[in-house]
Amino acid sequence: MELSPTQDGFLGEIAKDFTFATVARLAGGVAARLAEEGLRRVVVAHDTRFLAKEMAEEAARVLAGAGLETHLLQGPAPFPLFAFALAEKEAAGFYLTASRKPAPYQGVKLRRGPGKPLSPKELSLPPSPPEGRGSFALLDLKxxxxxxxxxxxxxxxxxxxxxxxxxxxxxxxxxxxxxxxxxxxxxxxxxxxxxxxxxxxxxxxxxxxxxxxxxxxxxxxxxxxxxxxxxxxxxxxxxxxxxxxxxxxxxxxxxxxxxxxxxxxxxxxxxxxxxxxxxxxxxxxxxxxxxxxxxxx
Structure with missing residues (x-):
């Protein structure tokens, strides 16, 4: 995995660096970090990029499998809606987006809470995708x-x-x-x-x-x-x-x-x-x- 760390997440090229296995590892690392901080609820969302919905669902299943109460925002969700959801649910956040980057790229913005970025430096990613998967709830807050x-x-x-x-x-x-x-x-x-x-x-x-x-x-x-x-x-x-x-x-x-x-x-x-x-x-x-x-x- 050759992802580039950002201020509040990671960025990589879809199918080359940013894969389903990568997303699962990222979600596993985030779940472990949130557990260390005693955080038990997370909201997942995604933008309109290729396979963003499916990757967000995979992340949600991994986070739920780690024991977190997991909510997935329905449809492509703009970042302000994601921020609103974190505030409403008093939750951490996992948002799949590469923001202004070209279409071949995807990334993730991480939050430990509303307005609280989670730095990649604070994460330790598992060497392989976690095996456990769980169920998540769909969330509509538009x-x-x-x-x-x-x-x-x-x-x-x-x-x-x-x-x-x-x-x-x-x-x-x-x-x-x-x-x-x-x-x-x-x-x-x-x-x-x-x-x-x-x-x-x-x-x-x-x-x-x-x-x-x-x-x-x-x-x-x-x-x-x-x-x-x-x-x-x-x-x-x-x-x-x-x-x-x-x-x-x-x-x-x-x-x-x-x-x-x-x-x-x-x-x-x-x-x-x-x-x-x-x-x-x-x-x-x-x-x-x-x-x-x-x-x-």
């Missing part, structure tokens, strides 16, 4: 997450105009539409590449201008009021485009978010990730998008 999202966004006012969203075939398709419905927004949401796609429609799921030709062409022809958004593969990062096709720099996005948050804390990582500690202990691109509508429309 509706309560959208309710939390709408609550955190607050009063939106009368907002018109056009909002484009390129989900890039990642895990974030359809979620902003659900928030629009709950908030009763009058703006027209036009989604691009909303359906899950393991090859991300032929580009890397990194929301930078060179990967967003369709969105940029549409924004060039868009008259104000309007805005364009793009998500990365696991929907924890947001790119923002103005009418005319210009991408708003991250420092400008952060300034607008602080204005829209009315004094509440907002943190940015300089790479399109925005954290609202009063909402969730992890980054949430959907809340960032909703708050930006308050000042950009």
């Amino acid at each position: 509706k309560p997450y959208l309710e939390r999202l709408a609550q955190s966004a607050g009063e939106m006012g009368e907002k018109g105009g056009v909002v484009y969203l390129d989900a890039m075939g990642g895990a974030g398709g359809g979620f902003l539409a659900g928030a629009f419905k709950r908030l009763g927004l009058g703006a027209e949401l036009r989604e691009i590449h909303p359906l899950p796609h393991p090859l991300f429609y032929g580009v890397d799921p990194n929301p930078v201008p060179e990967n967003l030709n369709t969105l940029r062409v549409l924004l060039k022809a868009l008259e104000p009021p309007g805005v364009g958004f793009a998500l990365d593969g696991d929907a924890d990062r947001l790119a923002v485009f103005l009418p005319g096709g210009e991408m708003l720099p991250s420092e400008g996005v952060l300034a607008h978010l602080r204005e829209a948050s009315a004094g509440r804390e907002v943190q940015g990582d300089g790479e399109g990730g925005y954290l609202f500690p009063w909402h969730l202990p992890e980054k949430d691109a959907f809340l960032a998008a909703l708050l930006l509508l308050k000042v950009l429309l």
Whole structure:
């Protein structure tokens, strides 16, 4: 196994480094670590990559076989939903995603709890896949997450105009539409590449201008009021485009978010990730998008 460690997990090439045996070993190592810390509950989730669902099911079976109360989020789950699930279940987390990396790659983000990364340095992986397998419970928290999202966004006012969203075939398709419905927004949401796609429609799921030709062409022809958004593969990062096709720099996005948050804390990582500690202990691109509508429309 030649996985590359990351700050909060591992990354490898699917079928070469990141295999079902690798996933089982990772899950076994995580289970042992959580047991050492007295943690007994874990949520597993996955993005839209090739075999992500099946690998997530394998991880869930191994974690359950180790005696953990294991929940698997249904369908491709964006990272903000995964973070919400950890908070709701007071659980550790095992999330299969390679985020912005090209389609041939898969990885895992590990959490010992909501907003608490589990470093690879803290894990000791078994030399072979564990033999035990157990049963897991399916978990559907999309509706309560959208309710939390709408609550955190607050009063939106009368907002018109056009909002484009390129989900890039990642895990974030359809979620902003659900928030629009709950908030009763009058703006027209036009989604691009909303359906899950393991090859991300032929580009890397990194929301930078060179990967967003369709969105940029549409924004060039868009008259104000309007805005364009793009998500990365696991929907924890947001790119923002103005009418005319210009991408708003991250420092400008952060300034607008602080204005829209009315004094509440907002943190940015300089790479399109925005954290609202009063909402969730992890980054949430959907809340960032909703708050930006308050000042950009």
